Amino acid sequence: MEGWQGWDDYAPFYDWENARTVGCRDIRFWQGLAERCGGPVLELGCGTGRVSVPVARSVDDVVGLDRSDAMLRQARRRVRRGRVDGSLRLVRGDVRSLPFLAASRFQLVMAPYGVLQSLLRDRDMRATMTSVLGVLRRGGTFAIDLVPDLQSWREYDRRVSLRGRRRGGATRISLIESVRQDRAKRLTIFDQEFVERRGRARTTHRFSLVFRTLSVRQMTGRLRRAGFTIEAVSGDYRGGAWHPEADTWIVLARKPR
Ligand SMILES: C[S@@+](CC[C@H](N)C(=O)[O-])C[C@H]1O[C@@H](n2cnc3c(N)ncnc32)[C@H](O)[C@@H]1O
Structure with missing residues (x-):
């Protein structure tokens, strides 16, 4: 299994699901950070442009990078709708290897x-941190937001976790989800089944996504070993203190001057 797998299949459903879960609650945080740091800004794993597009409204010169063609197709649509073509460039690539971006010298990597958490092995994490260090300016910021403690989720099998309609459409969608844990490897596996119904027609899309969750302590340790200094660790999008049950785990790291 690889952490970059599954996203092509997820792409048509990603915005539908996330409008019902994370929504826009992190957007103001990323815009504010980009305004403070200034451009150029690089988003790793930009997906459908949920974050890159609003950030490109706040600062010029944003690059969104993703490995999934299907996610990038959704992002291109959002770029056209949001009319940010001039300030956002979308690039297909892998976060573990960014040398082709080195000339850009980013002020912020998000x-x-x-x-x-799509990086399933330590060598993938090391390669990514080294790549980010290579494309950041001296003094530049590497900002990381982790989904807390996936490891503590209980396993379940084929639960209907969401139901709804495509916006304004006649298509009904259900998400039937299973969660499995491989605690020794710190992996959480989501088996997803999206069922679309339109009239009497029914289509089923099945795929799996795998995530590896490091603790904040493990993450900051790896960042320090890679050559970053740690600026802040917070537990919400307003800069609140981090604690083990925090809503989100945010780490701001800096490339030394
Ligand atoms: C949870 S989504 C996040 C999308 C977006 N950042 C957001 O906040 O909505 C993770 C994204 O990372 C991408 N991804 C996973 N592994 C990757 C890799 N090794 N290189 C580049 N992109 C990757 C996936 O294709 C997916 O679009």
């Missing part, structure tokens, strides 16, 4: 909404 890893929102658990993107780094």
